[in-house]
Amino acid sequence: MKYTDTYIKLADFGRELLEKKSLPEGLPLISRYAKDVIHARRCSIYIYDRVDDELWTTLADGIAKIKISPDKGIVGKTISSRKPMIVNDAYSHPDFLPEVDEETGYKTTNIITAPIFNSVREVVGVLQLLNKDDGFDAEDVKFMVFFAHYVSGFLELVSKYKTVEKS
Numbered sequence: 001m002k003y004t005d006t007y008i009k010l011a012d013f014g015r016e017l018l019e020k021k022s023l024p025e026g027l028p029l030i031s032r033y034a035k036d037v038i039h040a041r042r043c044s045i046y047i048y049d050r051v052d053d054e055l056w057t058t059l060a061d062g063i064a065k066i067k068i069s070p071d072k073g074i075v076g077k078t079i080s081s082r083k084p085m086i087v088n089d090a091y092s093h094p095d096f097l098p099e100v101d102e103e104t105g106y107k108t109t110n111i112i113t114a115p116i117f118n119s120v121r122e123v124v125g126v127l128q129l130l131n132k133d134d135g136f137d138a139e140d141v142k143f144m145v146f147f148a149h150y151v152s153g154f155l156e157l158v159s160k161y162k163t164v165e166k167s
Contacts, residue, residue: 009033010150017154023047026158030127030151037147038140040129042106045116046075047125047155055079055126066100073097074111075126082123084114084144088135112136114144116152124155 013033020026031043046055048070055075056067070076077095078085087093090108101108108130116125127148132140 014150017151020154021158023155023158026154030154034127034129034144034147037143038112038129038136039132040112041131042129044128044130045125045151046128048079048123066104068097068100073100074113075128078113078115078126078128079123082115082117084112084141084148086136086141087111106130110135112140112144114141114148116148116155118152118156124152127151 013029017026017029020029027045030045035041035043044057044066046057046068048055053070054067055070056065068075070079072095074085074087074090074093074095074097087096088110090096090111091098096108096111110132111128111130112132113126113128115123116127118124127144129136129140129144
């Protein structure tokens, strides 16, 4: 597997992530690591808000908050299928949302996504990477599934921290 060295670095990443107590602290670390490993240009971590029935991300490398319906786009398809997706020609895919590119001013060429599950196997988010020079492949999917599972504990812990702080 081409990511052997990466898994060695994963232990350091995990220790650093466990020190983070909020999404604003942890999401940039997750993004940086995922982009570095896969060699993608952009990373977004969409959080699935069941109460408001929306997906949102504040992490698209400096882009303001993006909200989409959980039944729209590649990210929405990832939630409904509960499976990772590779789309190496974004604009030709029927689920691609070009309006997000229009809103952000960023041109998406290719996409890889993986659902993020909580401990009871509910989808709580989607890890998305954009624009890898040679396109995404099956090895990237393996890493994305592993990594989404790895960071799911952080997302669940952060929601617990928020619940404790509110009470």
